[in-house]
Amino acid sequence: MMRLPQREVVWILAQEVEDDRRVRPEVRELRHLDRALWPSPEEESDSYAAARVFIEIEEEFFKHQAWVRSQYNKHGYVEADEDFLADGARVQAWCGQRLLRRRRRS
Structure with missing residues (x-):
């Protein structure tokens, strides 16, 4: 377990x-x-699916x-396992890539 920053x-x-x-x-x-x-998934449009x-x-x-x-209220910090932290890093990297692509298109 590791502490969340x-x-x-x-x-x-x-x-x-x-x-x-x-x-x-x-x-x-x-x-x-x-x-x-x-609406059911079969009935909904793409915008409703989104x-x-x-x-x-x-x-x-x-x-x-x-x-x-x-967790923060109980301990004053939050601990998470390495898988959780790795998932967070992947999400941040993905978001960063999407942001770069948007800036390049602008």
């Missing part, structure tokens, strides 16, 4: 749900609709945030 802990704890005014209309619509009323994935990723992140908060 304090900078990363602070960043995770500072994240909030994206304001409805700043998300795509499909995300906003699904957020306010009972899950039982969501909205569903966005919301699912957002929910998973906030579950993770709750875990980080509980």
